[in-house]
Amino acid sequence: MSVQAIAERVRAGGRVSDREALELYADAPTALLGRLADTIRARKHPDGIVTYIIDRNVNYTNVCVARCAFCAFYRPVGAADGYVLGFDELFRKIDETIEVGGVQLLLQGGHNPDLPLAWYEDLFRAVKTRYPDVKLHALSPPELLHLSRLSRLPVAAVVERLVAAGLDSVPGGGAEILVDRVRRLLNCESKATADEWLSVMRTAHEAGLRTTATMMYGSVERPDERVEHLCRLRALQDETGGFTAFITWSYQPPNTELGGAEATGIEYLRTLALSRIVLDNVDNVQASWVTQGGKVGQLSLAFGANDMGSVMIEENVVRAAGAAYCMDEVEIVRNIEDAGFVPRRRNMVYDLLGAPLYRERAIPRRLALDVARAPGDDAVPAELAQYPARSRVGKNARARRT
Ligand code: SF4
Numbered sequence: 001m002s003v004q005a006i007a008e009r010v011r012a013g014g015r016v017s018d019r020e021a022l023e024l025y026a027d028a029p030t031a032l033l034g035r036l037a038d039t040i041r042a043r044k045h046p047d048g049i050v051t052y053i054i055d056r057n058v059n060y061t062n063v064c065v066a067r068c069a070f071c072a073f074y075r076p077v078g079a080a081d082g083y084v085l086g087f088d089e090l091f092r093k094i095d096e097t098i099e100v101g102g103v104q105l106l107l108q109g110g111h112n113p114d115l116p117l118a119w120y121e122d123l124f125r126a127v128k129t130r131y132p133d134v135k136l137h138a139l140s141p142p143e144l145l146h147l148s149r150l151s152r153l154p155v156a157a158v159v160e161r162l163v164a165a166g167l168d169s170v171p172g173g174g175a176e177i178l179v180d181r182v183r184r185l186l187n188c189e190s191k192a193t194a195d196e197w198l199s200v201m202r203t204a205h206e207a208g209l210r211t212t213a214t215m216m217y218g219s220v221e222r223p224d225e226r227v228e229h230l231c232r233l234r235a236l237q238d239e240t241g242g243f244t245a246f247i248t249w250s251y252q253p254p255n256t257e258l259g260g261a262e263a264t265g266i267e268y269l270r271t272l273a274l275s276r277i278v279l280d281n282v283d284n285v286q287a288s289w290v291t292q293g294g295k296v297g298q299l300s301l302a303f304g305a306n307d308m309g310s311v312m313i314e315e316n317v318v319r320a321a322g323a324a325y326c327m328d329e330v331e332i333v334r335n336i337e338d339a340g341f342v343p344r345r346r347n348m349v350y351d352l353l354g355a356p357l358y359r360e361r362a363i364p365r366r367l368a369l370d371v372a373r374a375p376g377d378d379a380v381p382a383e384l385a386q387y388p389a390r391s392r393v394g395k396n397a398r399a400r401r402t
Helices: 003-011 018-027 030-044 087-099 117-130 141-151 155-165 180-185 194-206 223-240 265-278 289-302 329-338 382-386 392-401
Strands: 049-059 104-108 135-138 210-217 243-250 284-286 307-311 342-346 352-354
Touching: 003 018, 003 030, 018 030, 018 223, 018 265, 030 265, 049 087, 049 329, 087 104, 087 117, 117 135, 117 141, 117 155, 141 155, 141 194, 155 194, 194 210, 194 223, 210 223, 210 265, 223 243, 223 265, 243 265, 243 289, 265 284, 265 289, 284 307, 289 307, 289 329, 307 329, 329 342
Parallel strands: 049 104, 049 307, 049 342, 104 135, 210 243, 243 284
Antiparallel strands: 342 352
16 A cells, blocks of 8 residues: 555544554655644644643662663662662652652662562552552553562562552553564563563553553664554553553663664654554553653654653653753743643643643742762661562671661
8 A cells, every 4th residue: 555545544543554554654754654643643632732740750779680781770689889769768759749749659660689579568558658649650561570470479469469559550661662572682571571561561451550551662673563562552452441641762872781873853753653643542642852852852742742741850761871851840831832732730541630830839940850869879778678688689788787
């Protein structure tokens, strides 16, 4: 089928096959891809509203046994600069988040063998006791799988226990590209195969949790594998309807084992537009301005995105790979309005929470992103001594403290 014929079908509201998606991706002019994605965005969001959420992205530990080749964030067990945040540190971060109008904590971290399931349950309960209104958007599928393996419990049982402790929703991290050939090359097949990632999401959806879905492109995958990734997400969404939103970002090569070059802004916009076209059953598509910068983030609103993601207060993962852009609420709103849209705050399930908060009350401006830990701070939280460690290094460290 010609590109024009496929475009006509998309305009009429039809679904594209994987072959047609690949044809569009390879041959359609960038402006056409953008117009098609924008048509779908306008059909799904005719009110011209562009949303964002005020939350905080906290990485509770950087210690990880998975060792993905694309990751500049993790530290091996026993590394001098490996950390686990204490409950008190997390409470302070939540206090700061609430101060700027935040409604949620996005909590993700490394696969730390010395943090058992009970640590997560206790943390979630402590957060919910102190902050009953703060939502916990926590633990991507590979982290849930890691906890399932560590505790020798089925994923469904882990999810059930975490929900009982306060888990509200699951972020879609760790998907990278849902093709095992790619996952082997990225050394992330053992943390979760493509089927395992999808299966954890299915389990979460069946437990009543809403989740997001993601794609990290631009490492070692081929264009047809990006399309396969999107089609697999679309198939699961047909089955469960559990994804609230899709987010794609480009692989960030600096400081990684894999190395290489970063995809360009045009490739980002083409990939974003293709995602909007293929994922016809996902309502919301986010702009990834943290990796692409505010300008490309703003352009994303003409290439299918209807959401500016999070007003970031803290970011550690992208920063470890060299750069992370920062925009506070004032700056995000300026970008949305300048692009001709109406800014609205939202929560994780896309309920509208209201107009920009800073117009209603004075909130502190945040012009630089925080980090999980100040450099050189190697404090070990006191409560860790209560939990059994799995690694030899962790067992020795805890034996010394007791
Ligand atoms: S991407 Fe996540 S799982 Fe992979 S090494 Fe980094 S922290 Fe660990």
